[in-house]
Amino acid sequence: MPPLLAVEKLEAGYGPINVLHGISLTVEPGEIVAMIGANGAGKTTTLMCLSGVVKARGGRVVFDGRDLTAEKVPAHQVVRLGLAQSPEGRKIFPRLTVLENLQMGAFTRTDADGVAADVEKAFTMFPILRERQHQAGGLLSGGQQQMLAIARALMSRPKLLLLDEPSLGLAPQIVVQIFDVIRELNRQGMSVLLVEQNARMALKVAHRGYVLETGRVTFSDRAAALLDDPRIRAAYLGE
């Protein structure tokens, strides 16, 4: 079976600055893949490039058999192909209600019944969102916003979920809750590309991992092997 996502020698940047200097990675169907690395390593840029928001300057992104870079698929079409993202900083629509935020996640869909059923599923997964469905998204706590961001991304029924820093700024027990959700989604068959600074949490939940340093992949292995690697332990796990 070909990989669900294959990134080959991806290059991208902003203005005169190149951030990615040839990133290569794959995500197999049903896998959780973690991408770890320090601030500025290019993790978020990689995800934004996959979503088409940042344009690739070189290399290829092949998703589900479609070459997104060669076809120049615009950002708003990427979701339709089955690639959804819960972005860094959550980027909730602050003055839309929780329910409207979820409906925006299903913007590309036309099956109103299916959308309603998926809203119900989201509320079952995150009961707090049901309670607060008519409140403005900007009024939720950080953890609730993260849940909303994940639920919103799932509303497009993606084949691959990109998660950017889901633990950022959250209390430890909320982080545990979020990672339980990621594990559960994966158990139900969702493929996940997870970007995290919390390397230990990410590698514990993931099947495989990539380590990024200044726009390059420096290590890649099974997650368990990375957790045991003394170099990774020293640089990213604080040991």
Added chain:
Amino acid sequence: MTPLLAADPAAAFGQFLLIGLVSGLLYALIALGYTMVYGIVELINFAHGDLFMLGCLLSLEVCLLVGARTQAEAGTAAGVAAVALMLVAAPVFCAALNIAVDRAVYRPLRTAPKLAPLVSAIGVSFVFMGVGLFWKGATDVTFPDLLGPPIPPDAVNAAPPVPANLLEGTGLRFTFKDLMVVLVTIPTMAALTVFVRYTTLGKAMRATAQNPTAAQLMGINVDRVIAATFAIGGALAGVGSVVYSLYFNTVNYQMGFQNGVYAFTAAVLGGIGNIPGAVLGGIVIGVVKTLGGAYIGSEWSEALIFAILVVILIFRPNGLLGARTREKV
């Protein structure tokens, strides 16, 4: 101008308030175009007032084409046809023109520093004024009073009849033209509110305004949403131009500037980017302008408007209904 009802100060005040409200509704309609575009692309579209002016000139052209040239056609088939036709033609024309300008001028500058599209908007304003000057010349042009009282054919040289007062006996004067302003502007604004609140495109507009990157990640075509915003803002200016022309019965190529400044001020006063704020701001400006003109002197009414704007912005920098600029993330 109606004779002042100086005999009864309370009635006079009520009358000025009523005039202020009606003209405020007109400013509100134009202000909505500023506020919607600003809300979504953070551009003060300085050409918006002049788009309104071109809508007025087009409405006049429609009158001439249909053969409704003077007040004599008020109430006739030609007069009714002219009003109906301009209510379609002006919004469509202004919407199409606004989309075209966005596509040709603002969209290529979307990622440029904010000053670039702003200065370009001023440029478009001058181009529109040039078109207006070329189209109808430099002097005031009379717009047929198609909603005024019909003139009997045997009274061509007599003074025009006085329009009927719909509030006869209350001490207030409210004519059919005042009613027309209310009947066009309020349903238009109500429709806009419903559209923005409840339709998918309306929600996509709000989402794009609040976070364009996240909107892209939802699969929203941001360029299309922006084009739709320019279309709606333009259509509102078109509706406003028809109402204004039929109400004030004079058009010229410079009218866009002053009305644009009032409407822009209304949008800022209410909280730029905020739709109910623009309506509130428009009404406040209309009322202040009329009351100021009546009780302080019309030469002071503009100074008064901007003095109030300054005071409000000192205490509420985001306008009367404006959202806080920083949201919790």
